Amino acid sequence: xxxxxxxEDQVNVAEGNPLTVKxxxxxxxxxxxxxxxxxxxxxxxxxxxxITGDNLVxxxxxxxxxxxxxxxxxxLKKPSALVSDSALYFCAVRPPLNDYKLSFGAGTxxxxxx
Amino acid sequence: SQTIHQWPATxxxxxxxxxxLECTVEGTSNxxxxxxxxxxxxxxxxxxxxxxIDQISSEVPQNLSASRPxxxxxxLSSKKLLLSDSGFYLCAWSVQQNDEQYFGPGTRLxxx
Numbered sequence: 330x331x332x333x334x335x336x337e338d339q340v341n342v343a344e345g346n347p348l349t350v351k352x353x354x355x356x357x358x359x360x361x362x363x364x365x366x367x368x369x370x371x372x373x374x375x376x377x378x379x380i381t382g383d384n385l386v387x388x389x390x391x392x393x394x395x396x397x398x399x400x401x402x403x404x405l406k407k408p409s410a411l412v413s414d415s416a417l418y419f420c421a422v423r424p425p426l427n428d429y430k431l432s433f434g435a436g437t438x439x440x441x442x443x
Numbered sequence: 444s445q446t447i448h449q450w451p452a453t454x455x456x457x458x459x460x461x462x463x464l465e466c467t468v469e470g471t472s473n474x475x476x477x478x479x480x481x482x483x484x485x486x487x488x489x490x491x492x493x494x495x496i497d498q499i500s501s502e503v504p505q506n507l508s509a510s511r512p513x514x515x516x517x518x519l520s521s522k523k524l525l526l527s528d529s530g531f532y533l534c535a536w537s538v539q540q541n542d543e544q545y546f547g548p549g550t551r552l553x554x555x
Contacts, residue, residue, distance in 0.1 A: 363543055365546075370531075370549070370551070371548060371549065372449075372533055372535075372546035372547050372548045372549045373487075373533065373535075373546040374546070375543045375544070375545060378543050417485075419486075419487070429475060429477075429492050429494065429500075429537075430489060430492070430502070431489070431544060433486055433487045434486070435485050435486045436485050436486060
Protein backbone atom coordinates (compact mmCIF):
# COMPACT_ATOMS: atom_id res chain seq x y z
CA UNK A 330 0.00 0.00 0.00
CA UNK A 331 1.13 3.52 -0.71
CA UNK A 332 1.76 6.15 1.93
CA UNK A 333 3.00 9.70 2.24
CA UNK A 334 4.80 11.41 5.10
CA UNK A 335 5.06 15.12 5.68
CA UNK A 336 7.49 15.29 8.59
CA GLU A 337 6.79 18.89 9.55
CA ASP A 338 3.44 20.00 10.92
CA GLN A 339 4.43 23.63 10.54
CA VAL A 340 6.94 25.66 8.55
CA ASN A 341 7.59 29.30 9.35
CA VAL A 342 9.57 31.57 7.04
CA ALA A 343 10.08 35.27 6.51
CA GLU A 344 8.75 36.86 3.36
CA GLY A 345 11.37 36.82 0.63
CA ASN A 346 13.16 33.77 2.04
CA PRO A 347 13.18 30.37 0.37
CA LEU A 348 10.37 28.01 1.30
CA THR A 349 10.66 24.23 1.43
CA VAL A 350 7.91 21.79 2.40
CA LYS A 351 9.09 18.22 2.76
CA UNK A 352 7.42 15.05 1.53
CA UNK A 353 8.54 11.43 1.41
CA UNK A 354 6.57 8.56 -0.04
CA UNK A 355 6.30 4.81 -0.13
CA UNK A 356 4.76 3.08 -3.14
CA UNK A 357 5.33 0.04 -5.33
CA UNK A 358 6.53 0.95 -8.78
CA UNK A 359 7.00 4.41 -10.19
CA UNK A 360 4.87 6.89 -8.27
CA UNK A 361 2.57 9.62 -9.43
CA UNK A 362 3.15 12.53 -7.05
CA UNK A 363 1.11 15.65 -6.44
CA UNK A 364 1.12 18.82 -4.37
CA UNK A 365 -2.01 20.67 -3.34
CA UNK A 366 -2.62 23.85 -1.35
CA UNK A 367 -5.62 24.61 0.84
CA UNK A 368 -6.66 28.03 2.08
CA UNK A 369 -8.92 28.27 5.17
CA UNK A 370 -12.38 26.79 4.65
CA UNK A 371 -11.69 26.15 0.98
CA UNK A 372 -11.20 23.15 -1.22
CA UNK A 373 -7.77 21.98 -2.29
CA UNK A 374 -6.07 23.60 -5.26
CA UNK A 375 -3.74 21.63 -7.50
CA UNK A 376 -0.19 23.01 -7.62
CA UNK A 377 1.87 20.52 -9.59
CA UNK A 378 2.45 16.86 -10.39
CA UNK A 379 5.22 14.46 -11.29
CA ILE A 380 4.38 11.54 -13.56
CA THR A 381 7.57 10.93 -15.49
CA GLY A 382 10.39 12.83 -17.15
CA ASP A 383 12.35 15.75 -15.71
CA ASN A 384 12.83 15.41 -11.96
CA LEU A 385 12.24 19.14 -11.45
CA VAL A 386 8.59 20.02 -11.92
CA UNK A 387 7.34 23.58 -12.13
CA UNK A 388 3.82 24.47 -11.06
CA UNK A 389 1.45 27.27 -10.21
CA UNK A 390 2.27 30.44 -8.23
CA UNK A 391 6.04 30.03 -8.65
CA UNK A 392 6.23 26.67 -6.88
CA UNK A 393 8.39 23.79 -7.99
CA UNK A 394 9.14 20.33 -6.67
CA UNK A 395 12.02 17.93 -7.11
CA UNK A 396 11.49 14.21 -7.45
CA UNK A 397 14.30 12.20 -5.88
CA UNK A 398 13.87 8.49 -6.47
CA UNK A 399 16.81 7.35 -4.33
CA UNK A 400 15.53 9.31 -1.34
CA UNK A 401 11.84 8.69 -2.18
CA UNK A 402 11.18 12.37 -1.72
CA UNK A 403 9.18 15.05 -3.48
CA UNK A 404 9.89 18.32 -1.69
CA LEU A 405 7.99 21.46 -2.60
CA LYS A 406 10.02 24.64 -3.00
CA LYS A 407 9.63 28.30 -3.71
CA PRO A 408 12.66 30.57 -4.05
CA SER A 409 11.05 33.64 -2.48
CA ALA A 410 7.99 33.19 -0.25
CA LEU A 411 5.08 35.62 -0.09
CA VAL A 412 2.73 36.31 2.80
CA SER A 413 -0.06 35.07 0.53
CA ASP A 414 1.63 31.63 0.41
CA SER A 415 0.50 31.05 4.00
CA ALA A 416 -1.76 28.01 3.79
CA LEU A 417 -1.99 24.26 4.37
CA TYR A 418 0.00 22.15 1.91
CA PHE A 419 -0.65 18.51 1.07
CA CYS A 420 1.54 16.01 -0.70
CA ALA A 421 -0.21 13.05 -2.35
CA VAL A 422 0.88 9.85 -4.07
CA ARG A 423 -0.73 7.14 -6.10
CA PRO A 424 0.78 4.06 -7.70
CA PRO A 425 0.66 3.68 -11.48
CA LEU A 426 -1.85 1.69 -13.48
CA ASN A 427 -5.52 1.47 -12.72
CA ASP A 428 -5.60 2.74 -9.18
CA TYR A 429 -7.72 5.76 -8.42
CA LYS A 430 -6.67 6.17 -4.87
CA LEU A 431 -4.69 9.22 -3.92
CA SER A 432 -3.03 8.91 -0.52
CA PHE A 433 -2.56 12.28 1.13
CA GLY A 434 -0.06 13.31 3.73
CA ALA A 435 -1.25 14.88 6.97
CA GLY A 436 -0.47 18.35 5.69
CA THR A 437 2.02 21.08 6.55
CA UNK A 438 0.90 24.51 7.67
CA UNK A 439 3.05 27.21 6.13
CA UNK A 440 3.20 30.63 7.74
CA UNK A 441 5.04 33.41 5.96
CA UNK A 442 5.63 36.47 8.14
CA UNK A 443 5.99 39.93 6.71
CA SER B 444 -13.65 25.44 -18.66
CA GLN B 445 -14.59 22.91 -16.03
CA THR B 446 -16.16 23.83 -12.73
CA ILE B 447 -17.26 21.83 -9.73
CA HIS B 448 -20.05 22.81 -7.39
CA GLN B 449 -20.92 21.58 -3.94
CA TRP B 450 -23.87 22.44 -1.76
CA PRO B 451 -24.71 23.32 0.81
CA ALA B 452 -21.59 25.17 1.95
CA THR B 453 -22.40 24.64 5.62
CA UNK B 454 -24.86 22.37 7.37
CA UNK B 455 -25.82 21.79 11.00
CA UNK B 456 -27.81 18.64 11.59
CA UNK B 457 -28.96 16.79 14.72
CA UNK B 458 -27.81 13.26 15.48
CA UNK B 459 -30.07 10.71 13.81
CA UNK B 460 -31.20 12.98 10.99
CA UNK B 461 -30.62 12.15 7.30
CA UNK B 462 -27.97 13.74 5.09
CA UNK B 463 -27.70 14.58 1.43
CA LEU B 464 -24.72 16.45 0.00
CA GLU B 465 -24.60 17.17 -3.68
CA CYS B 466 -21.73 17.65 -6.08
CA THR B 467 -21.95 18.51 -9.76
CA VAL B 468 -19.30 19.00 -12.40
CA GLU B 469 -19.67 21.15 -15.50
CA GLY B 470 -17.65 21.28 -18.68
CA THR B 471 -16.53 17.67 -18.91
CA SER B 472 -18.01 14.26 -19.67
CA ASN B 473 -17.65 10.97 -17.83
CA UNK B 474 -15.42 12.31 -15.07
CA UNK B 475 -14.08 10.19 -12.26
CA UNK B 476 -15.71 11.47 -9.08
CA UNK B 477 -14.57 11.30 -5.47
CA UNK B 478 -15.85 12.07 -1.98
CA UNK B 479 -13.34 12.87 0.78
CA UNK B 480 -13.71 13.78 4.41
CA UNK B 481 -11.26 16.08 6.13
CA UNK B 482 -11.24 16.07 9.90
CA UNK B 483 -9.80 18.85 12.04
CA UNK B 484 -8.45 20.71 9.01
CA UNK B 485 -5.80 18.09 8.29
CA UNK B 486 -5.54 14.87 6.36
CA UNK B 487 -8.04 13.71 3.79
CA UNK B 488 -9.77 10.36 3.89
CA UNK B 489 -11.15 8.97 0.64
CA UNK B 490 -14.73 7.81 1.22
CA UNK B 491 -16.03 6.88 -2.23
CA UNK B 492 -14.94 7.03 -5.84
CA UNK B 493 -16.83 6.47 -9.05
CA UNK B 494 -15.56 5.84 -12.56
CA UNK B 495 -19.04 5.91 -14.10
CA ILE B 496 -22.76 5.78 -13.45
CA ASP B 497 -23.57 2.84 -11.17
CA GLN B 498 -19.85 2.23 -10.60
CA ILE B 499 -19.12 3.34 -7.07
CA SER B 500 -16.48 1.97 -4.76
CA SER B 501 -16.44 2.45 -1.02
CA GLU B 502 -13.12 2.84 0.71
CA VAL B 503 -14.12 2.45 4.33
CA PRO B 504 -17.17 0.93 6.05
CA GLN B 505 -19.16 3.70 7.60
CA ASN B 506 -22.47 5.37 8.10
CA LEU B 507 -22.44 6.95 4.64
CA SER B 508 -23.39 5.97 1.10
CA ALA B 509 -22.88 7.51 -2.32
CA SER B 510 -24.88 7.55 -5.52
CA ARG B 511 -24.31 8.83 -9.03
CA PRO B 512 -27.72 9.39 -10.62
CA UNK B 513 -26.25 11.29 -13.58
CA UNK B 514 -22.87 11.37 -15.29
CA UNK B 515 -21.76 14.58 -13.60
CA UNK B 516 -23.66 14.35 -10.33
CA UNK B 517 -22.38 12.69 -7.18
CA UNK B 518 -24.39 12.53 -3.97
CA LEU B 519 -23.25 11.64 -0.47
CA SER B 520 -25.98 10.41 1.86
CA SER B 521 -26.69 9.06 5.28
CA LYS B 522 -29.90 7.71 6.77
CA LYS B 523 -28.93 8.58 10.35
CA LEU B 524 -26.09 10.92 11.19
CA LEU B 525 -23.66 10.25 14.00
CA LEU B 526 -21.61 12.80 15.92
CA SER B 527 -18.50 11.32 14.32
CA ASP B 528 -19.81 12.29 10.87
CA SER B 529 -18.92 15.92 11.54
CA GLY B 530 -16.22 17.25 9.26
CA PHE B 531 -15.39 19.00 6.03
CA TYR B 532 -16.59 17.05 3.01
CA LEU B 533 -14.87 17.55 -0.30
CA CYS B 534 -15.92 16.39 -3.72
CA ALA B 535 -13.34 16.06 -6.48
CA TRP B 536 -13.16 15.04 -10.13
CA SER B 537 -10.51 13.92 -12.56
CA VAL B 538 -10.37 13.13 -16.26
CA GLN B 539 -8.40 9.92 -16.04
CA GLN B 540 -7.04 7.98 -13.15
CA ASN B 541 -3.55 9.30 -13.63
CA ASP B 542 -4.52 12.94 -13.81
CA GLU B 543 -4.74 15.42 -11.00
CA GLN B 544 -7.96 15.74 -9.08
CA TYR B 545 -9.82 19.03 -8.89
CA PHE B 546 -11.67 19.82 -5.72
CA GLY B 547 -14.92 21.57 -4.97
CA PRO B 548 -15.29 24.27 -2.30
CA GLY B 549 -16.41 21.76 0.34
CA THR B 550 -19.29 21.38 2.79
CA ARG B 551 -18.77 21.96 6.50
CA LEU B 552 -21.02 19.49 8.34
CA UNK B 553 -21.62 19.80 12.08
CA UNK B 554 -23.65 17.09 13.75
CA UNK B 555 -25.06 18.20 17.11
